[in-house]
Amino acid sequence: MWNSPAEFFAMGGYALYVWSSFGVCALVLLLEPFVIRARFKTIVLRLKQECLAEQFDRESSK
């Protein structure tokens, strides 16, 4: 169906519309997991620090 890569990227003259749709779609779907990963790391870090603080409290009150 495609005779050359250039023809593929030209999308029969619809390059702007096809690649803008697929591009933004890919961008959103790829960024989303990274945003969630960052949120997850933030909460884990906070929990770790809280645990550490409690441990210090216990040790210093001995």
Place this chain on the structure above:
Amino acid sequence: MNSVNNPSFSNNRLINWFKLSSPSTFYPVAGKLIPIFWLLTAVFGVAGLWVSFFVAPVDAVQGQGYRIIFIHVPASWMSMFIYLVMAAWAGLGLIFNTRLSAMMAQALAPIGAWMAFLSLWTGAFWGKPMWGTWWVWDARLTSELILLFLYLGFIALQASIDNVRRADKAGAILALVGVVNIPIIYFSVKWWNTLHQGASVSLTKSPAMAQTMLWGMLLMALCFWMYSIAVGLMRVRAIILEREAHTDWVRQLDEVKN
């Protein structure tokens, strides 16, 4: 009820399902399921994109421009389907007052909003070359825009109420009232004479398109579906940790202790 004292009771399948509704049991299970759903997303995604670009023939009327359908339709389907699932979780949370249901609803809202956005975005980039306009106040486009606002309203409402349980209840009511919009979107092309074309694939008729195009669309829809589950599970795990931060089981988790 202690499982050691009463083994026959805890072996009951129904009870095990209820056990899963506790955040502490669900958290590790979700962690194990996430890689499976990412794998399925990748498999369906590669197959779907291959069919979309290299197998499906060029459209007689719309040329290569029609290929936007392979993400436009799955994104639109998912935006509606995720809303129904989100509303169902929110409703369950409202009725049974279970913590996890409300967390699931909260975890699904952002991905649903993104799907609605992508549906409108890809629709605009399809409408421009085919209809000659980025946007019209057509029944289907308008009701899909309202769906995006419902998602954003749900997220904003929950974020604006400090008391978590109250936020869950208010959000659940908004989500349930908003369900009325879903049949409006679905039937909009039938009920009103609009610019948006009728359904290419419907539950009652055989699809009005080439077999390979249909396959591409279904594979991409499965990819988006698996993606939504994977991302939903990832977010619900973060929400569980945030909301259960005060509990002992969270403090005992490996990722927190080490």
